[in-house]
Amino acid sequence: MSEPAGTGSTAVGALPAPRTSFVGHARHVIGENPVTGIAFALFLLIVACAVLGPFIAPYDPLASDTSATLKSPSAAHWFGTDQLGRDILSRVMVATRLDLAIAIFSVVLVFMLGGLSGIAAGFFGGWTDRVVSRIADTIMAFPLFVLAMGIVAALGNTVQNIVLATAIVNFPLYARVARAEANVRREAGFVQAARLSGNGEYRILLTQILPNIMPIMTVQMSLTMGYAILNAAGLSFIGLGVRPPTPEWGIMVAEGAAFIVSGEWWIAFFPGAALMIAVFCFNLLGDGLRDIVDPQRRT
Amino acid sequence: MLRNIARRMATVIPTLVGVVIVTFLLTRVLPGDPAVYFAGPAATPQSIAEIRKSLGLDRPLPEQFLRYVSDLAHGNLGSSLSTGQPVVSEIASRLPASAELTLCGLVVAILIAVPLGVLAAVKQGSLIDHACRIVATAGVSLPVFFTGLLLVYAFYFLLGWSPAPLGRLDVFYSAPSNVTGFYLIDSLLVGDLEVFRAALAQLILPAATLAIFSLAPIARMTRASMLAVLGSDFVRTARASGLAPSTVIITYAFRNAMLPVITTLGMVFSFLLGANVLVEKVFAWPGIGSFAVEALIASDFAPVQGFVLTMAIMYVLLNLAIDILYGVIDPRVRMEG
Numbered sequence: 111m112s113e114p115a116g117t118g119s120t121a122v123g124a125l126p127a128p129r130t131s132f133v134g135h136a137r138h139v140i141g142e143n144p145v146t147g148i149a150f151a152l153f154l155l156i157v158a159c160a161v162l163g164p165f166i167a168p169y170d171p172l173a174s175d176t177s178a179t180l181k182s183p184s185a186a187h188w189f190g191t192d193q194l195g196r197d198i199l200s201r202v203m204v205a206t207r208l209d210l211a212i213a214i215f216s217v218v219l220v221f222m223l224g225g226l227s228g229i230a231a232g233f234f235g236g237w238t239d240r241v242v243s244r245i246a247d248t249i250m251a252f253p254l255f256v257l258a259m260g261i262v263a264a265l266g267n268t269v270q271n272i273v274l275a276t277a278i279v280n281f282p283l284y285a286r287v288a289r290a291e292a293n294v295r296r297e298a299g300f301v302q303a304a305r306l307s308g309n310g311e312y313r314i315l316l317t318q319i320l321p322n323i324m325p326i327m328t329v330q331m332s333l334t335m336g337y338a339i340l341n342a343a344g345l346s347f348i349g350l351g352v353r354p355p356t357p358e359w360g361i362m363v364a365e366g367a368a369f370i371v372s373g374e375w376w377i378a379f380f381p382g383a384a385l386m387i388a389v390f391c392f393n394l395l396g397d398g399l400r401d402i403v404d405p406q407r408r409t
Numbered sequence: 410m411l412r413n414i415a416r417r418m419a420t421v422i423p424t425l426v427g428v429v430i431v432t433f434l435l436t437r438v439l440p441g442d443p444a445v446y447f448a449g450p451a452a453t454p455q456s457i458a459e460i461r462k463s464l465g466l467d468r469p470l471p472e473q474f475l476r477y478v479s480d481l482a483h484g485n486l487g488s489s490l491s492t493g494q495p496v497v498s499e500i501a502s503r504l505p506a507s508a509e510l511t512l513c514g515l516v517v518a519i520l521i522a523v524p525l526g527v528l529a530a531v532k533q534g535s536l537i538d539h540a541c542r543i544v545a546t547a548g549v550s551l552p553v554f555f556t557g558l559l560l561v562y563a564f565y566f567l568l569g570w571s572p573a574p575l576g577r578l579d580v581f582y583s584a585p586s587n588v589t590g591f592y593l594i595d596s597l598l599v600g601d602l603e604v605f606r607a608a609l610a611q612l613i614l615p616a617a618t619l620a621i622f623s624l625a626p627i628a629r630m631t632r633a634s635m636l637a638v639l640g641s642d643f644v645r646t647a648r649a650s651g652l653a654p655s656t657v658i659i660t661y662a663f664r665n666a667m668l669p670v671i672t673t674l675g676m677v678f679s680f681l682l683g684a685n686v687l688v689e690k691v692f693a694w695p696g697i698g699s700f701a702v703e704a705l706i707a708s709d710f711a712p713v714q715g716f717v718l719t720m721a722i723m724y725v726l727l728n729l730a731i732d733i734l735y736g737v738i739d740p741r742v743r744m745e746g
Binding site for chain 1: 424427428430431432435436546547549550551552553554555558559561562565566573574678679680681682683684686687690691701702705706708710713714716717720721724725
């Protein structure tokens, strides 16, 4: 990172920010708020589960065992077993990959859809701006989870459509941030310099504007990862997308819900706790990243 | 004043048009042929073509859209395949249940979150400030269906304090006569305290679940906006003039700090209406959310479409109400118009 990271919209065009080392700044922020460090450790754990889950899980996540159904947590089954005798620890570990994949794909997709159209709207203005803003406003007119339900119902009940629906409901967030950030930079000195040296508008958009707002967009992606995971898990909790017996946190909580009233708490608890920790971790990471990239927005 | 409200109300029209277009597009343009679906699994191409004609699906899209809009204007949202009832009457009969739950959740959340946020800002860096931060971050991280289940386990299974999470009223009681549709109000109107207590007992856990969920954004915003106001010049002046700290905080700072919080309520409602669906599923609450979920599972599209439209219209109107309220509270907004 050779350029001073985006220092918030107000500082653009003012004096260049002092070039303190980015790593040093990051270390300072993490030192001041150790929670970010914890979140990063959790993040590594989640990624490890996503990558290695199927290999290090102690049992086959789909194998049922009729001799060991509804067992509470024990040495053999740390998280207990469900109504079919499947090992919950293994299922929670294996599910990490699917849940994370849904969130990552939807965030990347919304970055491409919302981020790029937002940048174009902010940079070009005019009718591009009007079209993108109108789309964003219309999506914002719906309660987001409800719209996601409607989209999945209309497109068909598949995992791909959960990814797409999660991306669409996040579109306005990305489009608005990208639009605002691109808008304040459209007449910035470095853009005019690029224009003067003969670069086309699209080239400027991609080589000058986009890299400059990447830090802010990265924060946005990290902040929405948690919401994407929650949204996807919520959809599968009500029976959309992922089908049983596929291990997935939302659907595992839904399966365990029936046993809560009779006291078998572990079936719903552990996948729910995994979900909570993952979302918590991404929210904290997002906050931490924002403190590093854009200190003015700290709350 | 009235002119500004009228002007604000006019801006709702394009939004509503957008909402209607989107709900229309959800059914008609996207892949998946309603005619094939209505015809059932044993359909021949001929019967599918007939159904397509009877549904008007063979017409050009603009014409289909006009027909959809005219149906809407006549209050016709189609019929549910599984119950055979018109979607409008189903939604109308279930709406009070959802509204009662959501409003109770919101009121509880505001009653807890606003004082918490104010205290956190006034005593910045104190224990209560850290508690507020934890609540704010944890609240948005908790999957709302998971919170609900934890509460059921703790208060129904372990402690036995609350009734079984099955709907609005225990089977032993009969619902109060329908006046507002809100059981709490209806039972008080007829003076039946027993039913009131039973309905309240059923309501506490789901409302608490929603409250925990919507606490976080409200507390966070209250704290941030209170901090901003406390740092401003007029508060310093008020302090310098020797006013009592409580006067400064309550009369001067609090009133001004509430303005951005009211704006955040719009976003809170967006989350709340979505979370409502999940909470209704957990507590078998007979509202429009669980109605939509049942329809979704049965691939019964008309109720889902009606549900999405109803929710969107309610949300648009809520935002309108919030904006008007804001204008009434803050005269500066009126000046800008």
